[in-house]
Amino acid sequence: MSIVPKDNSRQRQTSLNFWNQWPNTPIETIAGSPPSWWSGPDQLKDVEAFNREVHTLVRAYLESHRKEMRKIDLDIATFVCVSAIEAVAHNTVLNHAEMLSEKTVRTLVDETTRMVVGYLR
Structure with a gap:
C-alpha cells in the first residue's frame, strides 16, 4: 500500500475549472485578495512534485536504515514521519x-526527532 502523494491531475483540473467559471471576474471579487505568495493554480503542480520528492527521499533514507528500525511498512512509516514533521512545523x-x-526552534527539532525515532524503533 503506497501512501506517497499521487499526481492529482484530476483534482487540479477541477480547481482550474472552478477558476475558469469566472474568466473576466477579478479574483478579489470571488474570494477577496489572494495571498501574496499565491501565483495561481499552476503553483499546485510544484507543491505536489515537491511532496512526492520529499516522500521519495524519506522512504529511501528509511530503507537505508532498515536494520536500525522495528519491522514496519516503509510506505506507512514514511507517511507517518513526514506528516508528523509537517504538522509540527x-x-x-x-x-x-x-x-x-x-533556542525554541532547536528544542522543537530535538523533540520532533525524539518523536520520530521513538516511533521507528
Missing part, C-alpha cells in the same frame, strides 16, 4: 510564531 509557523526563536 506548520502548527508552529501558523499558530505559534512566538516560538520561532533560535
Whole structure:
C-alpha cells in the first residue's frame, strides 16, 4: 500500500475549472485578495512534485536504515514521519510564531526527532 502523494491531475483540473467559471471576474471579487505568495493554480503542480520528492527521499533514507528500525511498512512509516514533521512545523509557523526563536526552534527539532525515532524503533 503506497501512501506517497499521487499526481492529482484530476483534482487540479477541477480547481482550474472552478477558476475558469469566472474568466473576466477579478479574483478579489470571488474570494477577496489572494495571498501574496499565491501565483495561481499552476503553483499546485510544484507543491505536489515537491511532496512526492520529499516522500521519495524519506522512504529511501528509511530503507537505508532498515536494520536500525522495528519491522514496519516503509510506505506507512514514511507517511507517518513526514506528516508528523509537517504538522509540527506548520502548527508552529501558523499558530505559534512566538516560538520561532533560535533556542525554541532547536528544542522543537530535538523533540520532533525524539518523536520520530521513538516511533521507528
